[in-house]
Amino acid sequence: MNVAAQSELPLARTRPAQWAPALAAACALLILAATAEVVFDGAVGHSILIPKSPEIAGWLNGIGERLGYRVFLIAVLAFSAGYAGLIALGRSVSKRWAITLIAVLHVLVFIGPILLSTDVFSYIAYARMGVEHGLNPYTHGPIAITQDPIYHYVGHDWKKVETAYGPLYTLISYPFGLLGVNGAIWGMKVVAMLSSAGTLALTWRCARARELNPVTALLLVGANPLYVIYALGGAHNDLLMMLLMMVAVTLTFARRDASAAATVVAGALVKATVAALLPFMILARRSRKQMLGALGALVLGAAIAYVVFGVDGVNIVAALNRDAAFVSSDSFATEIAHLVGKPGVFPIDHDLLKAALVVIVLHLMWRTWRGYDWVAASGWALLAISVTSTWLLAWYILWPLPLAVISRDRRLLVATLTLQGLFIAHQLTPLFAPVS
């Protein structure tokens, strides 16, 4: 057997030890306790980790204490330990228990406050700009609606920034703008939860199609600490993008090439990153229907975007270029800059990172052309985007996770989880040296 094939084996089926189910249950309880701690403490109100928000989880107030760094980081570490244990013992967990655990996690986060990010308030602000104020979110930032109640909740850095999300997402979000601020937040939470449920169901289905253990696949995605606390907790639209990504993968497995390619384009019209799948899908399937499907969806999407938002709604590249210039302290690029003694990332570094990304993608495209698993290649591309990005947020490292779980190259899963571990490790500074 060649070395490449060794990494493509489905998980071996071995008889779990007798103590394994009890240990898996303990891990699940640890995950639930950590999530409950973050949600109940978050419900107390605004803190350094909880953005200012309308009181949507006030009825949970009184159970916890205001969420600070120390408790949060300990909860994330406990969650991560439980997650690692649960994955190691994945074969001891029954389908019913895995689904129950993930359902409870979803409900816990759903009933709680918006965690860790103000992005959802930006989504709502852009929606309200369109439906309540008649403004184009591709030409105006939320600062154009200072009198709107949502404005005070938009993150300080984003008040002057036009939307960088795709026109399909902006259109999907418009009806929520009519529901008032609280109604819109709950609407966004429903979208996030349903998107997550759909992503998990399709991950299960794809894992089965590839003869991988679907329970382990489900737990790897649905019980992931970054997925639950950051992505679901913040009701991020990345979950909707990931749903469309998994719909496209499922359709490709079913050999519905035109629909699959059209779905990737639809995903890119939600959040452009998912377009990274398209070249690998096309190189692997080499089907004319794919081209037609992608082209048809692109023409239709661009036409609708142009009619509704004008030329600015179509020019997503400009928004991506603007966002690519942002720098966050959590990005690996910034960390490497610090390692070599630089205070941060400079314009030349942006160019070097873009060049590195191009080389990686070209290598992956060549490998896919020569028979490498296109799902794995897509996952590597998404992972490379997050590693080379100077603006890295927790939910960006989640993009490749569902693909890593179902890919034929186990290295992708190891790499994705390692990067997530490093991201969490990088958050730990306040735990070692709190500033007071």
Added chain:
Amino acid sequence: MSTRETPFERRLARLPARLRPRDAQQPGSGRQWRIETLVLILVGLLLTIATVNDVVLGTHVNHRLSADLRTWRAYTGHDFKNVSTEQDIYHHTTIDFVCGNTVPGPPKERVQICLELTGPVVNGRRAAHGGWYLPAKREDLRRYRYGCFGTTKAKGQCAR
């Protein structure tokens, strides 16, 4: 090689063997796999070292900032929570400037006093060798600074 027989596939079949597309990897691609794995391990090591380095740096900075805040409170005699700290991120020095209100009130809503703190942390504090005042509701910009004292006066860090 693909078993699908579309005109496009037939055209691709005419390519040299090493350029033709395949539907699955051929056995014996272990060398490429090993090279890729080695590169991945090296990249992983680099990122791990960079992350650990950043956490250690951040820990040292936080330790220093805590000492700065304690020093500011000790010098001014005010136990205020909302005291802002600015680091010298451009020159890699450990000189920090800590500003806070001179009398109780919301952050930056009163006349502020800023201290320049330098040197190592000794007994949880650092040395203050100079500073300046800022009017209420003003950011720490040179044009707003006045009443420089100590080392900052000699360095001309105040506009007036």
